[in-house]
Amino acid sequence: MGMMLSPAGALKGALDGRWYISAAVSALAFGLFFLQTGLDLYKTGQKGFFFAVLFTGLGLLYGAVIIPLLGSLFWGVIKMAKTKMSLNQAVSAFCLCYSGALIYGLFGLVFSLALGWRTAVAFGVTGVLWATGPMIHTIRRMTEGKTALSVFLATVAGLTILVSWSLFSKI
């Protein structure tokens, strides 16, 4: 929530924190997002329930491995822009950008289970989109104000996630 309301303030906290807690945030966020995708496919009869469980595992793995990896790649890029931040700090901050997606994921799951709605796009994709703003602020802070680079990297991150999620859900 802090990342959505005040990215800079939340980032300061993240830098003092431990990276694996931030990775757990993104793992849970993507676990819930992928769970809702599995549930949507199950509800429409396209996939079985086992697929939904398997897809949740894939989401957890995605948030715990792919997102920190993407964060490390971005750290490599912003290192060239002379960032003073360590790899751990960058990965922590990058993963924490998805805290808004975690909240969207929780709400989406409630609506999916209680009301039977299909929520993967309405809540899941929206949650991922909401990570873009905090991510731009985060990268901008890391690079001491390089807005163009921040916008570019946030676009790459958003596109990577949307396209890979779309490909995964077609498995």
Add this chain to the structure above:
Amino acid sequence: MENYQKGNGLRGFLRMLCFMVFGVLAFTNPLDLYNMYNIGFGVIAGLLFGFFCRLFLVWLLGSFNPQVKQNHGRKAISTAVSRGMLFLLPFAVMAFVSFYYLGWYITSGFLSAGIMSAAASAAIEVGKLKQKQEIKNTVGTSLVAAAFSALWMFGTGFLAGVPGLIEGAAEFIRSQAGNLF
């Protein structure tokens, strides 16, 4: 201040491009992707929407922070809003790719998230000028963005048939003109 305003032209161009993309995507028919009437109407609707959205944000932040204008000049608020609106770019790119590559034809969610982020960033930019972030700016701009987001969702639904009507009228005029000459 001159340094703060540097790049305003490029930012303005990118902002207009983003709103044009959102407009085109909102009015394009997936079964007739290259219909020039839909595209043209989308461009105009997007630009008008963007113009009024920016105008409201500038007005709101200007009325909340009169001392920024006094201390940093007349264009300080509009520059801050322009800088914030640069945040629309990732959302416009993602919406474009989602529409043409992934085949997701409902792209209003991208615009909603985009203008909310842009409005919050505009408030942060004003906070930077004042060297103090204020919750009233963030809440105010978020409310304006939410209202414009709702307006876009209802408005695009309401106006969806207009490009077809324009096309019909144009075809009618063309056929009548053909009969005359």
